[in-house]
Amino acid sequence: MEPVRWGVLGTAKIAVEKVIPGFRRTDTAEVVAIASRDAGRAQACAARLGIPKAYGGYEALLADDAVEAVYIPLPNDQHVPWAIRAADAGKHVLCEKPLALTAAEAETLVAARDRTGRLIQEAFMVRHHPQWLRVRELIREGRIGTLLAMTCTFSYHNADPANIRNSAEQGGGALYDIGCYPVMLARWLFGAEPERVAALVERDPDLGIDVLTSALMAFPGGGQASFTVSTRMVPYQRVHCLGSRGRIEVLIPFNAPPDRPCRILVDDGSRHADASAVAEDMDAVDQYALQAADFARLLRGGLAPDYPLEDAVANLRVIEALFKAGSK
Ligand SMILES: NC(=O)c1ccc[n+]([C@@H]2O[C@H](COP(=O)([O-])OP(=O)(O)OC[C@H]3O[C@@H](n4cnc5c(N)ncnc54)[C@H](OP(=O)(O)O)[C@@H]3O)[C@@H](O)[C@H]2O)c1
Structure with a gap:
């Protein structure tokens, strides 16, 4: 299988310590670029992890045609905005949990998925273990x-x-x-x-x-x-x-x-x-490597995901209901 060519938005701890090492442990993934809000941080991170390209800004990475899919480990409030930008730039997306802050916000990403035809998944690594x-x-x-x-x-x-x-x-x-x-x-x-x-x-x-x-x-x-x-x-x-x-x-x-x-x-x-x-x-097993391999299988096989984004919408509905039930 041809490896998925990944770009990573941000130099997050989870990316550096778990997900990028996971990408490395599967021959179905290749990390081609990383971006940071700070160009120096992107370069240092790329040098440390042996990633070929470093961008000082997320938009610049999204403009790179060599990047096929984007992994988004940003703060939770930025998941959906950047996932929509990535999809509009033609990228497939693996986005960290929780996908969004509300079900309504997650639904905007479902609409972006349907509009762009990209594969967009929430990164619940445990489902792959x-x-x-x-x-x-x-x-x-x-x-x-x-x-x-x-x-x-x-x-x-x-x-x-x-x-x-x-x-x-x-x-x-x-x-x-x-x-x-x-x-x-x-x-x-x-x-x-x-x-x-x-x-x-x-x-x-x-x-x-x-x-x-x-x-x-x-x-x-x-x-x-x-x-x-x-x-x-x-x-x-x-x-x-x-x-x-x-x-x-x-x-x-x-x-x-x-x-x-x-x-x-x-x-x-x-x-x-x-x-x-x-x-x-x-x-x-490395559950992050399995997550990447499953993403590649869906993408290369054109398969329908077991856990489409609608599952993330339903999860957020419950989270919202819990916040409401627990508010004083
Ligand atoms: N699946 C898992 O096992 C797992 C585990 C831990 C965390 N997560 C998820 O992964 C995401 C990141 O968590 P983390 O602990 O790795 O976070 P983190 O180390 O704080 O990284 C977040 C990254 O987002 C970028 N960023 C952009 N705007 C930011 C802002 N206003 N403030 C802070 N950072 C900003 C930063 O990268 P630059 O400055 O380089 O642009 C930063 O490195 C969260 O959604 C979390 O829920 C998942």
Whole structure:
């Protein structure tokens, strides 16, 4: 397969540390250019990562005919504006999560996709990790009976006022940054949209962003999902899927390391206190490389995505409903 020729907008931490190394680990991607608001930063980054071209400005990269697809790891409020510009410049787009700040904003990108015919995807890397494909398979084949509850905890500690996660204007806060994952996973595993939601949203009094958010989602048929996310808590992540006859525990649900196996526990509950839990180890994989490879497969094969942008619109509808439910 001919590699997709990528350009990267911005010198974001996620791009430099995860996504560009992921592009490197697959022969379906080639990074041809990087842009920064600052030309010197673009050049330094390109030199460090061995990227052939560096641009001082995002528009200049979009004008480069050698760039076929653009990866957008900008602050959340800039995702849609730059994705639309990229599509209008004829580029395909992989855009970081959360795709937008509202469902209405995401819909403007759906319209741009339809107008330009470009492939535009939200970068939820976990959807490409074999551990999540395995969890979904186990649930679909009834290994835990009927899925009744999904619970998730996801947290880290970051109080740096200069970080985009702490800027309300830029779409910071726990629900946008990490709550988007359990919302997506619950919708994915239940295969439906929640009918009702409830939430508690605790905000930083000075910065205005949510720092501790707990949520409940009720799905058709009686299943429920819940999560607690925080940007001011001890770093931790875990997902439990509980069914009528068993449970699955995902030990590293989101930041799966590329260099060591990931473990899930499958427990039929026949013995007390985890004694019947059976470990399944997944081979070490780079979920960012898999994300890039899946993008290339869709693009080169002209295939319809499993997760079209409409999924991002639906995710944002739930996020908006949670903010509304949790507002004081
Ligand atoms: N999928 C994942 O695993 C994952 C993990 C972490 C983050 N993310 C997502 O990736 C995006 C970036 O996160 P990050 O932590 O990597 O952010 P970051 O390091 O702060 O990078 C953001 C980049 O955006 C550019 N930018 C443009 N306008 C900006 C502004 N007004 N303020 C700050 N930066 C600006 C900057 O690049 P230049 O100055 O070089 O132009 C900056 O390097 C977010 O949407 C986040 O949700 C995804």
